[in-house]
Amino acid sequence: DVKVTQSSRYLVKRTGEKVFLECVQDMDHENMFWYRQDPGLGLRLIYFSYDVKMKEKGDIPEGYSVSREKKERFSLILESASTNQTSMYLCASSEGHSPYEQYFGPGTRLTVT
Amino acid sequence: LAKTTQPISMDSYEGQEVNITCSHNNIATNDYITWYQQFPSQGPRFIIQGYKTKVTNEVASLFIPADRKSSTLSLPRVSLSDTAVYYCLVGLIYGSSNTGKLIFGQGTTLQVKP
Numbered sequence: 001d002v003k004v005t006q007s008s009r010y011l012v013k014r015t016g017e018k019v020f021l022e023c024v025q026d027m028d029h030e031n032m033f034w035y036r037q038d039p040g041l042g043l044r045l046i047y048f049s050y051d052v053k054m055k056e057k058g059d060i061p062e063g064y065s066v067s068r069e070k071k072e073r074f075s076l077i078l079e080s081a082s083t084n085q086t087s088m089y090l091c092a093s094s095e096g097h098s099p100y101e102q103y104f105g106p107g108t109r110l111t112v113t
Numbered sequence: 114l115a116k117t118t119q120p121i122s123m124d125s126y127e128g129q130e131v132n133i134t135c136s137h138n139n140i141a142t143n144d145y146i147t148w149y150q151q152f153p154s155q156g157p158r159f160i161i162q163g164y165k166t167k168v169t170n171e172v173a174s175l176f177i178p179a180d181r182k183s184s185t186l187s188l189p190r191v192s193l194s195d196t197a198v199y200y201c202l203v204g205l206i207y208g209s210s211n212t213g214k215l216i217f218g219q220g221t222t223l224q225v226k227p
Contacts, residue, residue, distance in 0.1 A: 004156075035217075042200065043157070043217040059216065090156050100147045104156025 003027070004105035006091050012111045019078040021108055023091030029103075030096035032074035033058075034066060036087040037107070043090065049074055050096065081112045117201050117218035124224050131188045133221050135201030138182050146177060146184045149200045151220070157200060160186070188223075196225045 007022035025032065033048040035058075045058030047066040055066050063085060067075045074093075078085055088109050092102040118136040125131045137146070145164055149157035161168055163175045163184070174187040188195060204215040 033215075040219065042219045043202075045215045092156070100145050100162045101159045102157075104158070106154070107156055 004091055004093055004103050006089075006105040006108050008108050009106065010109045010111075012113065013078075013081050014113055015082060017078075017081050017112075019081045019110065019112075021076040021078075021089055021091075021110070023074045023076070023093075023105055024072055025074075025091075025093040025103070026072065027093060027095075027103065028071065029093035030071075031094045031099050031102075032068065033092040033094075033102060034064070034074065034076045035090045035092065036060070036085075037090055038087050046076065050099075081110075083112050086110060086112045117203060117216060119199075119201055119218045119221045121219070122222045122224065124226060125191055126226050127192055128190050131191050131195075131223060131225075133186045133188075133199050133201075133223070134183055135186070135218060136183050137201070137203045140181050140203050141205065143205050144203045145205065146175070146181075147202050148173070148175065148184075148186045149202070149217075151198045151200065160199075191223075191225045193225050193227060196223060198222050 004025045013019050031050050034046045035043045037043045044060045046064050047058050049055045049068040052071050065077045088107050090107045091105040094102045147162040148160045150160050151157040161173045161175045163177050165177050168175045176185040198220040200217050200220045202217045
């Protein structure tokens with residue numbers, strides 16, 4: 001069965017802290033994605049990766065960076081967390097030949113105080 | 114960036130066919146159209162994708178007119194378990210697109226009643 005796991009369901013951090021959100025997939029997928037979901041705004045793509053060490057900016061990359069050192073793992077990094085980054089963060093993965101058929105993790109609810 | 118517009122909510126009854134339409138007036142030539150379903154406290158789940166005309170799988174059909182400025186997700190004979198939020202998205206993952214990478218709409222909350 002397809003599985004995407006995220007390191008935490010809930011996370012509380014202080015303004016200015018460096019935050020790491022981890023995502024692991026066990027399907028040997030080429031593509032991995034990070035989204036944030038906010039009420040009234042839907043899901044917005046932050047970054048995605050189509051191969052190890054390869055990344056591309058999504059639609060709202062400002063304030064975020066990513067790392068993909070291994071195929072199964074994709075990390076989202078908030079260098080200096082701010083309150084406007086309080087959100088639900090969702091990770092997804094997909095096969096290279098079917099990029100739009102994405103499998104999502106359960107999400108991490110991040111609160112920055 | 115592209116904007117997708119969907120009805121905020123819809124009601125239906127068990128056994129009925131439900132059609133949810135999404136408007137995407139400035140879709141780019143190479144953009145794909147994809148629909149997802151999301152239950153509370155879960156990540157979205159892929160339903161169907163298409164580029165033009167009609168696509169059908171075991172759970173839904175997707176109708177795309179020739180001008181591609183809208184699309185309609187059709188769910189045959191809904192049940193209570195189909196109560197969820199349905200998202201339409203357009204975009205292009207590989208390559209550049211004036212409409213952005215992947216734009217999710219705000220979603221349509223479908224309530225299926227017994």
